[in-house]
Amino acid sequence: MVPEPGRRRVHRAGDRIAVPADPELRGRALESWYRARARDEARPRLDLAATALGVDVLRLRITDTRSRWGSCSTSGTISLSWRLLLAPPECLDYVVWHEACHLIHAHHGASFWRLLESHRPHWREPAGWLRENGADLHLWLASAG
Numbered sequence: 672m673v674p675e676p677g678r679r680r681v682h683r684a685g686d687r688i689a690v691p692a693d694p695e696l697r698g699r700a701l702e703s704w705y706r707a708r709a710r711d712e713a714r715p716r717l718d719l720a721a722t723a724l725g726v727d728v729l730r731l732r733i734t735d736t737r738s739r740w741g742s743c744s745t746s747g748t749i750s751l752s753w754r755l756l757l758a759p760p761e762c763l764d765y766v767v768w769h770e771a772c773h774l775i776h777a778h779h780g781a782s783f784w785r786l787l788e789s790h791r792p793h794w795r796e797p798a799g800w801l802r803e804n805g806a807d808l809h810l811w812l813a814s815a816g
Contacts, residue, residue, distance in 0.1 A: 680704070702753070706733045709753040716764060717749060720771035723790060728771070737809060740801060741766040743773035754808045758801065765797035 674692040681704035682689045691697045710733050721728045729747035736742075740762075741751045749770045755763045768791045776783035787794055 702735070705756055706753045709733045709751065709756050712756060712763060713751050713767060716767045717771065720768050720790070721774075724771055724775060724786075726771065726774040728774070740805070741770040743770040743777070745777065747774065749774075754811070757808045757811055758804070759797065761793075761797040762801055765791060765794050765801075768794070 672688045672690050674697070675689045676692040678689055678691045679696060679700065680691070681700045683704075691700050710731065713733070714731060717728055717731060727747055728749050730749070732748060732750040733753050734750045735754065736750075736752055739752075740755060741749065743749050749767075751763075751766060751770070755766055769787060772783055772787045772790070776786060
């Protein structure tokens with residue numbers, strides 16, 4: 672990240688990410704930028720999962736919750752934390768599929784886990800990564816600001 676005086680938004684050019692030099696603006700700008708990237712990254716994954724499962728996702732929400740990485744409503748809304756972009760890509764894939772499977776099984780019973788396993792047999796690794804390292808992802812923006 673390269674702080675630039677006068678900049679109000681985050682801009683990426685190749686490997687370079689320009690951010691506001693003002694620490695008060697930087698945190699908000701980074702969160703806004705990551706929210707947009709999260710939507711761009713999650714939408715095709717979610718569409719793929721929904722098609723494979725034969726379900727409809729009516730809405731994708733990008734959130735910043737401390738207690739969960741994603742959620743699924745009975746109305747077909749899937750919510751995902753933008754902070755998943757700070758984790759390995761497999762973590763976003765896992766949470767997308769986890770929540771999409773809830774559109775079929777709205778519980779964590781055996782049938783839910785069998786369905787998830789049938790589409791994502793290696794789900795335990797990213798789930799474990801989030802369990803072990805997830806709290807650190809909530810510290811990141813504070814240190815970047």
